[in-house]
Amino acid sequence: MTLDIVQMVLVTVLAAATPLILAGIGELVAERAGVLNLGVEGMMIFGAAASFAVAMQTDSTFLGAVGGAVAGLLLAALFGILTVGLAANQVASGLSLTILGLGLSGLVGAGYVGIKRDPAPHLAIPGLSDLPGIGQLLFGQDAFVYTAVALVAAVSWFLWRTRSGLTLRAIGDDHVATHALGLKVRKVRFLSVLFGGACAGLGGAYLSLAYTPFWSPGMTAGRGWIALALVVFASWRPLRVAAGALLFGGATVLQLHAQAAGLGLPGQLLSALPYLATILALVLLSLGRRGGGSLAPAALGRVFTPSR
């Protein structure tokens, strides 16, 4: 029985971590290419609203998820045109993107407030999904969770095992040098921004289609900002982003249980716990490496205009 309780806790932890993994891994790719997109929160919530609307209209969770990703991608495209194409300031553009995304999500979601849907279906393999202790954790998740895990593996492999990944990291390190070598700095950056937007939109879709299957304004509750912080403190490494997200999820579940148990601590303090724990752990982690070189992509946030 205790094994099943542990499993139940782990399943909720993974569920809480999934939107952060999705949004964080997308932002990681954009930042590795040298683009700082502070609009994650906006892309995420627009994705949440759009995916719920699409799912309601088509009655398909899958199309809803695709709609969420496309919504994030469209906002990211706007951001990419501004910052990569027109060399606008990335910080200002990213912050405006968040405000725009919040506004658009209210508009798109206006007609759907208070409506509930069935959550995204969970995998059910007869036999395997019922294994005691691990069945639900490994074989009973919804497609978002598997996608998030697969994305972490795929992005790790892409960045460090493929030539295109090397090109992307090089462009994030020094856009002048890579431009001089003839690498397509702006194209790679634009594509990375699009990928980041699609991932953030998918993370939003997970919230409104699976985690809490309804739409309510402001439902991302700052998860986009947490994802941004995760990327920085995870020193731009995919596995660390996933670990940080799981830690955040774990602390979230823990504080819920603590509040239910009535520890006597103020609820607000406990609600802040996941944020504090995640930041603390990742700060300690990033202290590990010292010496020369730079932890962050060296060209991060710097605007590139090709020399004449």
Next chain:
Amino acid sequence: MDATLPASALARRSKEGPTPLFGAYGIVKRFGSFTANDGVDLEIRAGEIHALLGENGAGKSTLMKILYGLLEPTEGVVTHKGDIVQLPNPEAARRLGIGMVFQHFSLCENLTVAENIALVMPKDLSGRALADRIARLGIDYGLHLDPDRPVWSLSAGERQRIEIVRCLLQDPSLVILDEPTSVLTPGEAEVLFTVLERLREEGRALLYISHRLDEVRRLCVRATILRGGKVVGACNPREETARSLAAMMVGSAVREVTPREGGAVGRERLRLDRLSLPAPDLHATALHDVSLSVAGGEILGIAGIAGNGQAELFAALSGESRAPEPDSVRLDGKPVGALGINARRRLGAGFVPEERNGHAAAPLMSLSENALLSRYPTASLTRFGLIRLGAARDLAKRVIEAFDVRKAGPDPAAGTLSGGNLQKFVVGREIQAEPGVLVINQPTWGVDAAAAAHIRQAVIDLAARGTAILVISQDLDELFEIAGSIAVLHDGTLSPAVPAGETSREAIGLLMGGSSDHAPPVADVAHPREPMPSPAHAH
């Protein structure tokens, strides 16, 4: 295949000799109203080292970028073995066998050597296979590299080796080298020359861009000279003197650096007494018992290979790093080891660091703001903590006029100036304060001949007015030209200073390599070298 050439280019082709490997005919490149290349013709043959000479801003870089596919010419054609070719991007240039060794290395600091090389290799070549090829090439040409080291931990010489290896791995038929020796020590330059000769013997063409005329005369038999975007001459550099080449580049005779006539040496103004400093980080050099003394009117030159403690010595002198004992650094007799840079400036010292962009000047700030940054302790540029903008602009203007700094606009950002002009500005900014002690690190690094001569003359004139000057430089020609005595910094230890007239390049070169045992082949450095345009010093 001449039929493919338009008549205009055909007319420009030289009538004699075999078809050139690469040709550029009637190249015009305009940026708005500015014409960087104006009808340039250039022919490069296999098996030759062709020199491209010109001042900063003469259009050399533009022409190179066109040949490497980074820029498209407004007019004109590029030919390969007589056929017109299109070079829309560097990949196309690489496919035709054009390789490039950049002056400002196009390397990503946080990637490893192998990763930097892999960036331009065919996609199927990576990992172990690439590391093997890097190693094999290293043995073949004496260009040793550790494929797994990150670039930020490497010296300038090693970084250039990466550029060269990256270029050679593509088996190029034409190698373009942009100011390849500007960051190298004499020993490293010798190694480079050996590699270049070998490449030439293998039948490759090399386009060698330099403002070091002695090197050009040693390596090249054909030279094309650019001035103001136009070809102003072609010659065999070996039949010219360094002086006549420089005259062609500048368009008039180069100003000579006039040495001081003897000159009375005053009292001691700068003194280091057994200064030892631990290395500030993993890749820095510790200083051991460094002692020196510079008197008013004297110029002391510090020679040494990069990375032997020059940056650390400069930091200790300027106050960027404090000495453990205050009296190990003295200015006019006062112990200043514990004082910061501005306190030392107020005592009459001036400092010009090595790196123009980012250390001596803030590239995104205007010249007047940059003047303010280093001069506010010594000039009255602030009142009650508020900046007197007019006074700062006046000061910048005086420096600009006195040092003939060429710029666009009334008060442009420092980063928009060419290297030579910005260097004139940062040196002029300190000299204008008439400091009692001036410390300069690499005064003419990567600066064209005319600007270098201007800076050296200003330094000599300042010494004549009684200033004690310490010049740290990798350029032995420069030290012999301006310094009264020379000491050598090797592995954080300073040799005793000897009068420049009583020593030789060989002797200094040996000390730079760490004296006797495993000295680099510097003996050769001495023989064919003729001094820069100014035959100032006794040789």
